[in-house]
Amino acid sequence: MFLPTAPVQVKVHDQSGTIILNRPDRRNATTRAMLIEIQQALDDLYYEKRVRAIVLTGAGSAFCAGMDLAEMQATAELPNPEAEWGADAEAYRSLIEKMLETTKPIIAAVNGPAVAGGAGLVLASDIVVASYEAQFGFPEPRRGVVSGIVAPLLAFRLGTGPASRLLLTSMLIDATEAHRIGIYHELTDNDHVWARANDLAGECAAGAPEALQLTKRLITETLGEHLATHLAVGAITSATARTTEAAAEGVTAFLEKRKPKWK
Secondary structure, eight states: OOOTTOSEEEEEETTEEEEEEOOGGGTTOBOHHHHHHHHHHHHHHHHOTTOOEEEEEESTTOSBOOBOHHHHHHHTTSSOHHHHHHHHHHHHHHHHHHHHHOSSOEEEEEOSOEETHHHHHHHTSSEEEEETTOOEEOOGGGGTOOOTTHHHHHHHHHOHHHHHHHHHHOOEEOHHHHHHTTSSSEEEOGGGHHHHHHHHHHHHHTSOHHHHHHHHHIIIIIITTTHHHHHHHHHHHHHHHTTSHHHHHHHHHHHTTSOOOOO
16 A cells, blocks of 8 residues: 655556655655655556556656755765665666566656656656746766666657767756657646656557556567667766766755865
8 A cells, every 4th residue: 555655656647647756845766665665656556457657747846856965975884885886786777677578558647857866766767747837957977977778768858969968968858858858858847747757548448457567568568679788888887987986076056056166
């Protein structure tokens, strides 16, 4: 049972199921526990026969701010932080692969900014409806870390040129720009984001389940033949980046609301 205060909630509406990231006070930043809960929610909705499509959204004014940096910083105080960072990267990679492999369509209802790991959740979705306030970007280099797992997925969706621009500049683009380059497929008013995503879930449900499953497998397993390998390499890169002095300074500076001092 998902309680109103639970960080991940699941609701079923007719032929769609909705997963809600529910930490609005932290801009829905994901913790280790949440990554596991989202995977469990995907499994639950996959096995729910009446659910034909899955909507992923956030509570409050943000979609998802990525990994919880306070949790990341606390890990540095552990006796063997490298092992924990490796496990974190693997858990996030596992969630992205789960989203790609789930044969029911996943529709992101992006109700606000989607950055870092939150942007990755958008890219792992099949269809994206966003509000006009839904910014998008990868600020990781300004935190001293690397968006290693998301990088190959971004290149898969957009191509290496547009991916390089976003990843290397750390720029935060607005919804109109994200729509122009094909990250957000539709834009609508914030109050209608979930409703439009639910409408699209109904459009998907009008197709034969077997045809939808085969189509998604075609996209992920054939067109994205090497994507799983690239995601695994990205996870190693992401975990390695967290062991550097730059990561320690970048994360600390962000939490202290100051500019980092790079060496």
